[in-house]
Each structure stands twice: as C-alpha cells, then as structure tokens.
Amino acid sequence: MKHSVPRIHAEHLPALLRAMPKAELHMHIEGSLEPELIFALAERNGVQLPYADVEALRAAYAFTDLQSFLDIYYAGASVLLHEQDFYDMARAYLNRAVADNVVHTEIFFDPQTHTARGVGMETVINGLYRACRDAEIEQGISASLILSFLRHLSEEEALQTLEDALPLRDRFIGVGLDSSEVGNPPEKFARVFGRCRELGLHLVAHAGEEGPPAYIWGALDVLHVERIDHGVQAEKDPVLMQRLVDEQIPLTVCPLSNLKLCVVDSLAAHNLPQLLKAGLKVTVNSDDPAYFGGYVNENYLQLFEATGMGAQEAYQLARNSLEASFVAAAQKEQWIALLDETFAQFARRTGDV
Numbered sequence: 001m002k003h004s005v006p007r008i009h010a011e012h013l014p015a016l017l018r019a020m021p022k023a024e025l026h027m028h029i030e031g032s033l034e035p036e037l038i039f040a041l042a043e044r045n046g047v048q049l050p051y052a053d054v055e056a057l058r059a060a061y062a063f064t065d066l067q068s069f070l071d072i073y074y075a076g077a078s079v080l081l082h083e084q085d086f087y088d089m090a091r092a093y094l095n096r097a098v099a100d101n102v103v104h105t106e107i108f109f110d111p112q113t114h115t116a117r118g119v120g121m122e123t124v125i126n127g128l129y130r131a132c133r134d135a136e137i138e139q140g141i142s143a144s145l146i147l148s149f150l151r152h153l154s155e156e157e158a159l160q161t162l163e164d165a166l167p168l169r170d171r172f173i174g175v176g177l178d179s180s181e182v183g184n185p186p187e188k189f190a191r192v193f194g195r196c197r198e199l200g201l202h203l204v205a206h207a208g209e210e211g212p213p214a215y216i217w218g219a220l221d222v223l224h225v226e227r228i229d230h231g232v233q234a235e236k237d238p239v240l241m242q243r244l245v246d247e248q249i250p251l252t253v254c255p256l257s258n259l260k261l262c263v264v265d266s267l268a269a270h271n272l273p274q275l276l277k278a279g280l281k282v283t284v285n286s287d288d289p290a291y292f293g294g295y296v297n298e299n300y301l302q303l304f305e306a307t308g309m310g311a312q313e314a315y316q317l318a319r320n321s322l323e324a325s326f327v328a329a330a331q332k333e334q335w336i337a338l339l340d341e342t343f344a345q346f347a348r349r350t351g352d353v
C-alpha cells in the first residue's frame with residue numbers, strides 16, 4: 001500500500017532529499033578513492049602513477065562504457081598497500097555518507113584487486129572493518145561489508161578468494177559479483193555462490209547494467225541473489241518486470257554511474273521513474289562516487305532535478321533503501337519511523353501543511 005506523504009513544495013525538495021535518512025546499498029569502496037587521496041597514498045607508499053597530477057587523473061575520467069572505467073578504477077586502487085590505507089579510504093567515504101544522512105551502508109570491496117598485487121586478505125578486511133566499527137562508535141552510522149568477486153576472473157579464483165576470506169567470516173555479511181559484465185554471465189559463478197549460500201552469507205550480484213535481462217534471470221534463478229545491483233535492463237523483458245514486482249526483489253540503481261558509463265544518454269531519460277511506478281523496489285545509490293561526480297545525495301538531487309519526481313517518490317526511494325538492507329526488522333522499523341518523522345517535521349517547518 002502507498003504510504004501517504006505530506007505535501008512539500010518543489011522548492012524544498014532538494015533540502016528534503018538531503019535531510020531524509022537513507023541507506024546506501026551499492027557503493028564500491030575502491031570507487032570512493034578521490035584523486036587527491038590516490039595521490040596522497042601514492043606518495044606515502046612510493047607508488048608511481050601514470051598521471052602527472054590530480055588534474056591529469058581527473059581529466060582521464062571520460063568514460064565511454066563500463067570497461068573504459070574499470071581500467072582506470074583498477075589503476076587507482078594500486079596505491080592501496082597497508083591496512084591503514086584501507087582504513088583511511090573507508091573513513092573518508094563514511095564521512096561523506098554521514099554528511100548525506102546515510103544511516104546505514106553496505107559497502108562492496110574487491111579483494112582480488114588487492115590480493116593479486118600481494119596485499120594480504122586480512123590487511124584489506126581488517127582495515128575496512130576497523131573503519132566501519134570506528135565510524136559506528138564515533139559518528140553513529142551503521143556500516144557492513146560485502147565481498148565482491150571479480151567476474152572477469154575464473155570461478156576457481158573466486159572459490160580461492162572465498163577460502164582465503166573465511167577466517168574473517170564474521171567481518172562481512174555477504175558476497176557480490178562485479179566487474180566486466182558482458183561475456184561473464186552469472187552461471188559462471190554457480191558453484192561459488194552455492195557454497196556462499198550454504199555458509200549463510202547474503203547474496204547479491206550486478207546484473208542488467210550493460211548485460212541483457214537473461215543475466216538478471218540467471219542471477220535470480222542460478223545464483224539465488226536477494227538483490228540485483230543495477231538491473232536497469234529489466235525493462236526490456238515484461239515477464240521479468242512482473243517477477244521483480246511480485247517478489248519485490250530490490251534493484252540498487254545508480255543514476256550518475258549509468259550516465260557516466262553511457263548506459264543512458266541523459267538523466268532525464270533514465271528509466272528509474274518508470275521502474276518505480278511499475279512497482280519495483282528501486283533504490284538510489286552512488287556506485288563509484290569519486291569517479292561518477294557525486295555521492296548518494298548528489299544522485300538523488302540530480303535525478304530529481306532531471307526527471308521532475310517529487311516528495312512521494314523521494315519517500316518511497318528512501319523507504320525502499322531501508323527495507324532492502326540486510327539489517328534486522330526491528331532496526332528497519334526504527335529508521336522508517338525516523339524517515340516518517342523527518343517528512344512530518346519538514347512539512348511543518350516549511351509551512352507545507
């Protein structure tokens with residue numbers, strides 16, 4: 001049932017989008033490395049970068065598709081060597097998330113990007129985990145980690161990565177699947193996801209970012225994922241759309257990412273409003289905020305500006321994000337009550353009721 005949302009004047013919408021409590025469910029921590037931090041870490045660790053300075057690196061952020069981005073993204077991550085580097089990167093992101101009124105975040109990390117360079121699994125996970133715990137204590141944000149397998153690598157490598165991470169099993173809540181989508185269908189990872197399922201880990205996968213609806217079917221039916229990351233190509237398949245509505249499978253959509261990777265021609269042409277209207281459980285996320293021009297609030301602001309969505313949609317998207325998270329039901333209820341209170345207060349304060 002549709003929740004009744006107080007009327008809010010359009011001029012107050014940006015402040016409302018910023019203020020509403022929200023969860024972020026699709027953000028790659030390596031994609032939060034700002035050029036300034038990349039250069040600072042390169043200097044600290046004596047790593048040579050193929051860019052003269054911050055401006056030259058930023059100038060290279062002109063992507064034509066997913067692969068053109070991934071090439072630069074993996075190069076940027078090469079500055080991460082020590083536990084403190086992973087800690088500093090995650091604290092920088094968590095500071096941004098707190099500023100955006102993110103109450104809960106589920107952070108992807110790509111261990112294979114680091115272990116392939118000789119960085120230990122425990123270095124990666126312990127640095128990220130310590131940052132999450134410190135931010136929780138000092139800033140009140142809830143944060144957990146999702147280990148992502150790189151789909152351009154083999155399933156054997158994913159299985160080995162899982163084995164390497166299992167001694168730290170209590171430090172991540174689930175697994176995901178990312179990197180080059182087309183040509184690497186979900187079926188390639190059936191065994192490793194089966195094993196993760198037996199272990200009781202939460203399961204998500206990127207599907208239908210650039211790849212066809214068949215990859216979303218595969219993620220659901222072969223990998224048994226609980227959420228689809230991106231999923232915007234679902235609109236090409238009406239039967240799939242109905243399934244996503246019936247089962248209320250969350251989609252973690254990333255508008256600025258889709259724009260910068262040329263999945264859509266403009267934000268005005270993004271299909272998120274249509275997906276939401278069709279009854280899909282859509283959420284808004286930043287994906288790789290340092291590369292795509294904005295953290296989660298910037299995604300909401302630019303999308304709403306371009307599409308003309310209003311307070312009702314804002315409420316639904318924030319509520320979806322909280323409901324689609326992997327926290328306990330009682331915690332979700334608390335945050336939804338806070339969301340309701342924020343909307344009520346906002347309407348009172350801005351004289352809209």
Ligand code: ADE
Nearest residue numbers: 028178179180206287288
């Ligand atoms: N890794 C980081 N960002 C990604 C994206 N948008 N798609 C696939 N893999 C990624």
Ligand code: ZN
Nearest residue numbers: 178206229287
């Ligand atoms: Zn992603």
